[in-house]
Amino acid sequence: MVERFFFMPDMKKFHLSNQSEPISFLSGPPSSGKTSLLFQFAFNFAAEGKGVVILCNRRKLETNPPFLSQGVDPSSEIFQRIQIKYVDDDEGIKNYFAAFHLHDTFPVLVIIDDFVDFFDERNCQERYNSPRGRDLAMVRVLALCRNAIYHANKRGPCELQLSDTHKGDSPRLLYIYKRWVSCIYTIKEGDGSGLFILRKSYSGAVNEEQKRSAKYSVTLQHLVLEGLVEEVEY
Numbered sequence: 001m002v003e004r005f006f007f008m009p010d011m012k013k014f015h016l017s018n019q020s021e022p023i024s025f026l027s028g029p030p031s032s033g034k035t036s037l038l039f040q041f042a043f044n045f046a047a048e049g050k051g052v053v054i055l056c057n058r059r060k061l062e063t064n065p066p067f068l069s070q071g072v073d074p075s076s077e078i079f080q081r082i083q084i085k086y087v088d089d090d091e092g093i094k095n096y097f098a099a100f101h102l103h104d105t106f107p108v109l110v111i112i113d114d115f116v117d118f119f120d121e122r123n124c125q126e127r128y129n130s131p132r133g134r135d136l137a138m139v140r141v142l143a144l145c146r147n148a149i150y151h152a153n154k155r156g157p158c159e160l161q162l163s164d165t166h167k168g169d170s171p172r173l174l175y176i177y178k179r180w181v182s183c184i185y186t187i188k189e190g191d192g193s194g195l196f197i198l199r200k201s202y203s204g205a206v207n208e209e210q211k212r213s214a215k216y217s218v219t220l221q222h223l224v225l226e227g228l229v230e231e232v233e234y
Contacts, residue, residue: 007069027171028187050108100148
């Protein structure tokens with residue numbers, strides 16, 4: 001559900017940690033507020049008293065910090081439940097998930113922002129001696145991530161949220177993601193300046209609930225939900 005990416009006064013009624021989306025993927029064009037959506041998503045989970053881990057590149061985060069939703073207190077103690085771990089490449093992701101089973105308690109949510117950017121194409125091609133080296137590296141890491149998340153779910157709810165930036169009409173490397181993720185959220189530019197539309201574009205669920213799309217903007221350094229629309233098709 002798209003509501004999970006926004007701050008809503010009655011968010012507690014959704015019980016995010018009980019939602020069945022073990023691995024999901026968010027993709028949007030540059031400067032669409034993707035990282036802001038992810039941090040709001042993390043805040044919503046942490047607000048339920050759960051631990052959250054965000055894996056990201058330090059330079060990127062410091063260069064383009066996320067904007068909070070209106071109504072979120074930057075000094076809230078909820079942020080203490082969100083742990084940011086900086087990684088530089090796919091080896092950093094592998095190291096984190098290789099030791100995931102050793103945790104005494106698992107986070108309820110793990111976010112990897114700009115997932116594809118951690119895979120340097122030339123290094124991956126040299127490592128696997130193949131022009132499709134990056135694809136192979138991604139598949140191996142996704143398999144490791146899925147095993148870790150499924151293991152954690154034996155003891156309690158645990159989700160993985162991936163993200164990427166696309167410049168065309170659809171996410172890049174979609175053929176890879178559809179094999180490994182349970183649902184895909186995509187962002188498209190709306191009909192107004194600075195307006196974006198977020199919708200769930202793919203779900204592996206058999207009985208999918210009525211779809212909603214969310215219209216939002218990033219205005220005056222805030223993530224603003226402009227409205228929710230039922231069953232919007234493009």
